[in-house]
Amino acid sequence: MSIRHLAPPSAILRHAALLITGALILIPFVWMVSLSIKPRGEIFGAAFSFWPAQFYGIENYTQALTEAPLPQYMLNGVFVCTMIVVLQTLVCAPAAYALAKLDFPGKNLLFAMVLVALILPHEVLSLPLFILGYQIGVLNTYAALILPYVVSPFGIFLFRQFFKTIPDDVIHAARLDGLSELSIVWKIMVPMALP
Template sequence: MNQELGPIASILRHVVLLFGALIMLSPFIVMIVTSLKPQSEILSADFTLWPKTWYAVENYRAALTSTPLLLYMLNGVIVTVAIFVLQVLVALPAAYALAKLRFRFRGLMFGAVLLCLLIPMHATAIPVYVLLFKLGLLNTYASLILPFAISVFGIFLMRQFFLTVPDDIIDAARIDGMSEFGIVWRVMLPTAVPAVIAFGIFSVVAHWNDYFWPLIAVGDRNLFTPPLGIAYFKLDEAGTNYGPLMAAATIAITPLVIGFLLAQRRFIEGITFTGMKS
């Protein structure tokens, strides 16, 4: 009986997963299809998924020429890459210390990391804004990057992964005369590539899509990130012209989709092994 139910249960699981995937992807499908339609067809009472008249060239040309979308995307690349690099530079040594070094109050410090995970960005936005104002850093790239240079989630994720690394490897590196910082960058980092990539996906997606903080920190349109630029594109240019607006949104999310597809295997490995402890 169990053998007979095996294929049926497998088919049911796949049907449920496909249905769930369809629900998750449906907004993106509608967005892409809308970017291919003329305005009259978008607002038509008779909804059709596939465009009757292709209007892709006009919509995407309007998205790229009516607003400096490529500049916004370049700003997004600069900000997200800089944030990720700084987060890795801080998270790897901190996680190594919490996972492999023995010192007083180590458990208390790790508890502080866990506590910081519970504090949302919105709770500290005003003090951070005032600090940046006092330093004269508002309306600069620094105001978009520095508040996120330390990621407690990154420290937690790296620490959990480092717990899976055998202590024998670290002891052998110490016997060879390697310093603790040398162990971090020459021993631990190569082993933690899947975890770093997994954290990179979380970090890049979060800060590429961040609308709240750029709206507060910058007013110069030359510093707008993609979400903020698209919002102002809707207010100033697109209005209810949903074709170019959806084309701009499609262009903005394309780098994230490509990046995730390229790093998918490493991302899954990083998430899988982070929770394991040898």
């Protein structure tokens, strides 16, 4: 015969708070799905209900997929995000390695500039980036969506913080094996940072 232990009141309160918070987070998503299956009149009507009086899901989704090239837009998003991640890794990993493991004049000043760039809102750069994009002729191209995000202060900071945790003995051993600094970055540091 087993004796069942009751959960302490603090555990019950903690789980109740988590369930309530989770439900509050899901409400906007449920609302979006609800709006997507309602006719236009019900969406802009004064009455509030999650479930539609008339189900218009098939018509709405058919219209969304046929009137606009939605799959092409999704593929564009996947392409742009993939290119940003790849290019950010190519730029940020060597920069972070230099800031974390190499000694050179102005290293601390350069890292301070990365930290300042972290607190700078991206909206501040919108107009200069637009003007630059116009001047080099990349407006309305993939390059205009990708290039502003290639150098990421957050990416440099994140890589640097991880690279600082790797013992210097690993790097010294790689140098003794004849690896160049870039080889150390791509063959040792980045694979260790993948998780």
